[in-house]
Amino acid sequence: MKTDMIKSSVYGAFGGAVALAIVGFGWGGWVTGGSAELTAKTSSENAVVAALAPICATQFQKAPDAAAQQALLVTKGSWEQKKLVEAAGWAHMPGSTEVAAGVANACANLITKLKL
Numbered sequence: 001m002k003t004d005m006i007k008s009s010v011y012g013a014f015g016g017a018v019a020l021a022i023v024g025f026g027w028g029g030w031v032t033g034g035s036a037e038l039t040a041k042t043s044s045e046n047a048v049v050a051a052l053a054p055i056c057a058t059q060f061q062k063a064p065d066a067a068a069q070q071a072l073l074v075t076k077g078s079w080e081q082k083k084l085v086e087a088a089g090w091a092h093m094p095g096s097t098e099v100a101a102g103v104a105n106a107c108a109n110l111i112t113k114l115k116l
Contacts, residue, residue: 053106056106056107059089
């Protein structure tokens with residue numbers, strides 16, 4: 001009799017744990033550590049791009065031939081635009097040797113929308 005009661009209690013606890021996990025991960029907003037890290041990394045990269053792209057566009061506007069460069073940039077595809085922005089140095093932030101991921105693309109997008 002006691003073994004039946006213990007068995008029922010263990011099965012009930014196990015079933016409750018499974019149900020709680022399903023509800024928690026499915027609808028409760030729970031995430032795994034890896035998923036949380038990926039979300040945090042993506043958010044931080046997006047924030048960096050959002051902060052640095054306007055600086056890049058400002059550096060572009062200070063170029064003496066900005067209007068001509070913009071006219072050239074508009075005729076290029078997105079891959080070529082990125083390379084042109086990187087090569088011109090507009091996406092390089094002062095004191096930095098490398099371009100942050102995504103900044104050149106975002107900058108090119110901003111440059112093409114500028115009214116010069």
